[in-house]
Amino acid sequence: MTRRLIPSGSPFERDYGYSRAVVDGDTVYVSGTTGYDYVTMAMPEGAAAQAEACWRTIAAVLAEAGTGLPGLVRATYYVTDRADAEAVLAVCGTVLADVRPAATLLVVAGLLRPEMRVEIEVTARVR
16 A cells, blocks of 8 residues: 655645645545635635635645545535534535535634634545
8 A cells, every 4th residue: 555645735734744635545635624725825705715715625636646526435624603604515515516425514613724714624535
């Protein structure tokens, strides 16, 4: 079995000692992903826009890992405001309509930075 690290270019990965994703055998573990555009380090304001940005980053990482959104088996969604849950879930429902991984949504007290309203963590399989 091989283990491969996949970075997204986020300075957080370098500064905090983690990888955007780790491929271990046929399983891809994607770290919690927020809505940052990691090239510009800009963050959309709304929770739905942040969720869309999360999915763009996750899709790119999964493609680099040799799979894609259809390979998802598990997803965890974190929101900092219960009022954002429906908007975030609507985005997830659109993105994952045909995939439907096992999923959980948690309302948390906060994320690392105050502008972060959504974080998404997934596990996928390479088929």
